[in-house]
Amino acid sequence: MAFAMARTMLDGFNRHYRLFRQVSAAAKQRFERADWAGQQAAQRERIAFYDQRVDEATERLQNELDAGNQPMEIWQQAKLHYIGLLTNHHQPELAETFFNSVTTKILRREHFNNEFLFVRPALSTEYIENEEPAAKPTFRVYYPHTHEALHACLRRAIENFQLALPFEDLDRDVGQVLAAVRQRFGNDVRLRANFQIQMLDSLFYRNKGAYAVGKVINGFTEFPLALPILHNERGQLFIDTVLLTEDDLLLLFSFARAYFMVDMEIPSAYVQFLRSLMARKPRAELYNALGLAKQGKTLFYRDFLYHLRHSSDQFIVAPGIKGMVMVVFTLPSFPFVFKVIKDFYPPQKDTTRDKIKGKYLLVKQHDRVGRMAETLEYSNVAFERARFSPELIQEIETFCPSQLEYDGDTIIIRHCYIERRMIPLNIYLQEADDAQLEAAVIEYGNAIKDMVAANIFPGDMLWKNFGITRHGKVVFYDYDEIEYITDCNFRRVPAPRNEEDEMAAEPWYAVGPHDVFPETFGQFLLGNPKVRAVFMKHHADLLDAAFWQEHQSRIREGHLYDVFTYDATRRFPREGALAASNPPVQPVQETST
Ligand SMILES: Nc1ncnc2c1ncn2[C@@H]1O[C@H](COP(=O)(O)OP(=O)(O)OP(=O)(O)O)[C@@H](O)[C@H]1O
Incomplete structure (x- = not known):
């Protein structure tokens, strides 16, 4: 019985990963066909795969094996058999998480411990290799022995991705990449015996881009090498720029962006490679970026429990x-x-x-364009009661009693x-000096414009609903009033009909549920004269209904924008290419339609 349970779980997981991999691998063909809508739809749909497979496996266990009524010794044995089945598995860490997901659907909370679940991982993910004869390596290594050979090497590395489309001018692009690499090395660099380029075998697909990700090693120097590959107006490819620093990569893999589609046999090897490029980034976030959000969630939770154990401060409002x-x-x-949703508003x-849950889900499934924070959704999170400040307990008891459960010394939050x-x-603006204030207000407008480009109207644009990150980026986090731009009705305020209208405290004109009046935003946003001056200089267009209407019609016509993770000034010049059209929204640029 225990073995049958373990086998059923693993069948469920294998089916999950097969489907996950299929849809991720097909990103290449969608990229080649320039099927951008398809790429976004696949990104959205893939998110739902995991829960569907967990439900299927749970149902099989219950219907075929009556798992819920098996004694706990059998469950314990099932875990041990599962470990046995994973000995040579290529995604053991994901399979363990899948086991947890199914098991916690069937067992009761008191059994949520390492005897029955993988609270800690049992299998190592280090040095997993695919031994099958036709197996592709996780990354390929290129050894150019001279500066001259470097050009041919990098060219081959790109050609090895076997994209079905021709490049506009691959030699030109490779030349520009290498010029930047040489500059990064410094001019009189000597090539050491270990000089090499390593490239992850799968491209990373997201929206309209495909990214080659690798690194350069020379002596004791090592740095990332990431190349965004885009389409031009004529269905050819070009390399848009080269990313050579950890900070560049952190932005590319930011928590505020959509997940990549990557064709991986051994995901842990990808994570390990990426970690060598971004040592400070938690593994949880790398799994998220690769679309393996459940694994990200598991690792995040382990990090969280570890942190709780090794800290003593209290949760506060x-x-x-x-x-x-x-x-x-x-x-x-x-x-x-x-964040816990209140019981009343x-x-x-x-x-x-x-x-509200629907709005958060919308954001999860949408391209977050670096401007909307990623949220992890958890049910039944247990906390030690003593770690909650009395004020916080009172706040939760008052506003969300339905979400709170006490179990001895434990507080359980049903959903957060x-x-x-x-x-x-x-808060930042209150404390900022003039230069910081200016930069933050400009960034705020840019954040809204990036969201607009991605068809998102934030709904509530007040300063308090945006946060500023360590890198000085402004990111939106309050999703309960978010709407698609295409669902809004952007209007001008009608001219007052008489003096009474003019003096009225409330709008005297009829306002429909989807009506938005951009010219009224200023009243709520621009009370501070310094803020107003910067805002009006850089982003006055946001107060004009025409700006919003224009973008609405572009989106309706099916134009999809690229949102770059790097500054537009870093894009390679493309001689001979059609002149790029004026950027419709700064700093977002349209590369093709
Ligand atoms: N990611 C975050 N980082 C720091 N503080 C945050 C974050 N998210 C929320 N907050 C704080 O919590 C407050 C309320 O959060 P949020 O705006 O998400 O709640 P809300 O109930 O949806 O707000 P609103 O009343 O504007 O609809 C924010 O004003 C901010 O002070």
Whole structure:
């Protein structure tokens, strides 16, 4: 029985990974066909795969093996058999997580420990290799022995991706990449015996781009090498720029972007490779970026439990203006916030728990274009009661009693979102000097424009709903009023009909549920004269209904923008190419339509 249970779980996982891999691998053909809508739809649909497979496996275990009624010794044996089945598996860490997902659906909370679940991993993910004869390596290594050979080597590395489309001018692009690499090395660099380029075997696909990711090694110097490959206006390819620093890669793999599609047999080897390029990035976030969000969630939770054990501070209400639909709390020593949906809302918030969850899901499935924080959704999170400040307990008891359960010394939060903690922009602006204020206001406008390009209207654009990251990027985090740009009705305020209209405190004109009046934004945003001056200089267009309408019609016509993770000034010049059209939204640029 125990073996049959283990086998059924593993069948479920193998089916999951096969389908996950199929849809990820097909990103190459979608890229070649320039099927951007298909790429985005696949990105969206892939997210749902995991839960579907977990439900299927749970059902099989219950229906075929009556798993819920098996004694606990059998469950313990099932875990041991499962470990045995994973001995030569290529995704053991993902399979362990799958086992946990299924098991926690069937067993009760008191059994959620390492005897029955993989609270800690049992199998090592180090040095896993695919021994099959036709196996492709995780990364390929190129050894150019001279500066001259380097050009041919890099060219071959790109050609080995076997993209079905011709390059506009691959020699030109490789030349530009190598010029940047030489500059990164410094002019009089000597090539050492170990000089090499390593390239991960699969391209990383996201939206309209395919990214080659690798590294350069020479002597004791080692740095990342990432190449965004894009389409031109004539269906040919070009390399848009080269990313050579850890900071560049951190932006490419940011938590505020959509997941990549990558064709991986051994995902842990990809994570290990990527970690060698971004040592500070937690493995949880790399798994997320690769689309393996459940694994990301598992690792995040392990890191969190470890942190709790090795810290002693208390959870407190998050600093800043309190939310109307969320209770937000944080642990000062841990850089994340926890958001719990309230049980009731003030009258101006016409919403429900399901609607709010729907908005958060929308963001999860959408391209977050570096401007919307990733949220991890958890159910039944247990905390030690003594770690909650009395004020926080009171806050949760008052606003979300349905989400709170006590179990002895444990507090269980039934549902919460966890996301990176940032400095709320309203707080940042209060404390900023003039230069910081200017940069933050410009970034704020850029953040909104990036979201607009991706068909997202933030709904509530107040400063308090945006945060600023360590890299000085402004990111949006309050999703309960988010809408698609294409669902909004952007209007000008009608001219007053008479003096009474002019003096009215409330709008005298009829306002529909989807109506938005951009010219009124200023009243809420621009009270501070310094902020107003910067905003009006750089982003006055946001107060004009025409700006929004124009983007709405572009999106409706099927234009999809690339949102680059690097500054537009870093894009390679492309001699002989059609002149790029003027950027429709700064700093977003349109590369092809
Ligand atoms: N990621 C974050 N980092 C830091 N602080 C945050 C974060 N998310 C939320 N906060 C804090 O919690 C407050 C409320 O969060 P949020 O805006 O998500 O809740 P809400 O109830 O949806 O708000 P609103 O009333 O504007 O709809 C914010 O104003 C901010 O002070």
